[in-house]
Amino acid sequence: MLIIDHRVVNIVCRIPDDHPDAQHLRHKLTIINQKHRRGLLTDAQAELQRHEAQQAIQRQFQPDWQPSKAAQQQISQRHQQATLRFAEKLGLEL
Incomplete structure (x- = not known):
């Protein structure tokens, strides 16, 4: 006989695709x-783990990260140096 824990079903239904x-x-x-059905987890442990999973379902809004102007300049400089090293290695002129 299959016993379904309705708390788990409700949480699973709330996970967006x-x-x-x-x-x-x-x-x-x-x-x-x-694990809970087999007695490997106590009620409290199972409830705690379900709560942790439920918290992982809720995503916080994070706007796209954009570097500051100074950071962007450093990134561009590193890329330019890498391009020059690569061109020098291959004997290319830029």
């Missing part, structure tokens, strides 16, 4: 449920 770790989180919740 476009979440980058959706498959991993679903798998993790399945393992938590199986």
Whole structure:
């Protein structure tokens, strides 16, 4: 007889399909449920792990990172130096 923990089902249903770790989180919740059914986790441990998985589902908004002007200049300078070293190594003139 298969016993389904409705708390896990409810959490799994709330994982958006476009979440980058959706498959991993679903798998993790399945393992938590199986361990709990087999008695390898106490109720408190299973609840704590479910709560941690539920927190991982909620993504914080992060705007695209853009370097400051000074950082961008350093990046450009490193790229230019790397390009010059590569051209010198291959005997190319820029």
